[in-house]
Amino acid sequence: xxxxxxxxxxxxxxxxxxxxxxxxxxxxxxxxxxxxxxxxxxxxxxxxxxxxxxxxxxxxxxxxxxxxxxxxxxxxxxxxxxxxxxxxxxxxxxxxxxxxxxxxxxxxxxxxx
Amino acid sequence: xxxxxxxxxxxxxxxxxxxxxxxxxxxxxxxxxxxxxxxxxxxxxxxxxxxxxxxxxxxxxxxxxxxxxxxxxxxxxxxxxxxxxxxxxxxxxxxxxxxxxxxxxxxxxxxxxxxx
Numbered sequence: 001x002x003x004x005x006x007x008x009x010x011x012x013x014x015x016x017x018x019x020x021x022x023x024x025x026x027x028x029x030x031x032x033x034x035x036x037x038x039x040x041x042x043x044x045x046x047x048x049x050x051x052x053x054x055x056x057x058x059x060x061x062x063x064x065x066x067x068x069x070x071x072x073x074x075x076x077x078x079x080x081x082x083x084x085x086x087x088x089x090x091x092x093x094x095x096x097x098x099x100x101x102x103x104x105x106x107x108x109x110x111x112x113x
Numbered sequence: 114x115x116x117x118x119x120x121x122x123x124x125x126x127x128x129x130x131x132x133x134x135x136x137x138x139x140x141x142x143x144x145x146x147x148x149x150x151x152x153x154x155x156x157x158x159x160x161x162x163x164x165x166x167x168x169x170x171x172x173x174x175x176x177x178x179x180x181x182x183x184x185x186x187x188x189x190x191x192x193x194x195x196x197x198x199x200x201x202x203x204x205x206x207x208x209x210x211x212x213x214x215x216x217x218x219x220x221x222x223x224x225x226x227x228x229x
Contacts, residue, residue, distance in 0.1 A: 031215055042117075042204055042219030043158075058216065090158060094215055099165055101148060102217060104158035 002026050006091050006105035013081045013112050021076040021108050023091030031094045032074040033058075033102065034066065036087040043090060049074055050096070081112045116140065117207050117220035125226050126195045133180070134190040134223045136205030145209050147188040148217065149179070152202040161203075164188055195227045 007022045025032065030051050035043035035058075045058030049068040063085055065077040074093075078085060088109050092102040118137045126132040138147065149161040164172045164179045172179040180189040192199055202224050206217040 033216070035219075040221070042206075042221045043217075044219070045216055048216060088156065092158075096215065099146060099163055100215070101160035101163060102215070103160070104150075106157050109156075 004091055004093055004103050004105035006089075006108050008108060009106065010109045011111070013078075013110065015081060015083065015112060017081050018077070018079050019081070021078070021089055021091075021110075023074045023076065023105060024072050025074075025091075025093040025103070026072065027093060027103065028071060029093035029103070030071070030096050031102075032068065033092045033094075034064070034074070034076045035090045035092065036060065036085075037090060037107075038087050046076065046089075078110075083112045086110060086112045115220075116209075116218045117205050119203075119205055119220035119223050121223045122221075123224045123226070125228060126192075128197060128227055128229050129194055131191060131193045132195055132225065134192070134203050134205075134225065136188045136190065136220060138186050138188060138205075138207050140186075140207065140209050142209045145207055147179070147181070148206045148208070149177070149188075149190045150204045150206065151199075152204065152222070154201070158204075162190065192225075197227050197229060200225060200227045 004025045033048045034046040047066040049055045088107045090107045091105045094102040145166045147164045151159045162174045162177045176193045178191045202222045204222045205220045
């Protein structure tokens, strides 16, 4: 079972460049999420989606965009990368029931230089 | 105010002993859920255990149990018979409300080191 797959695993960007972090899940989960984890910190929610065509901002959305055209895919777009966006990015998915855990991808380690 | 507080940046335990990792939370919503995740040095997030606010009994999953004290707003993770492979970061997280987006708020984590 693939679960939640994130690509790439590592990336170095220059300031001002743009890129898309890919996330796909094969569990037919309605809900998907993007988090960032800064060194020594917990995860902070960037954006989330409760279904195809529906997205909403989380705690730290500035500098990012998302789209959800299918149930499976939830890409995260960074426009005009800044050093403050250096972080580890996690994509997760879950079923729409309160006791269901979120399933996480392995993360993308992104450095902005 | 922080919604999830983990006051122990680091904890040490001897192999085969039990250890308790603290988590306190802050919410005014009567319906909420508490999750614990493990993050090994390899970086992935592994779900360990869940406790719902209306659950009458403390949750247990193998060597993991949750000491849920609702009045104190605490949800401490107890790991029994620690193993070397338990060395990792541990995060407490909370979902507020029922239905909706199931968004989680995470604490800053506790780094557990199991000594042989």
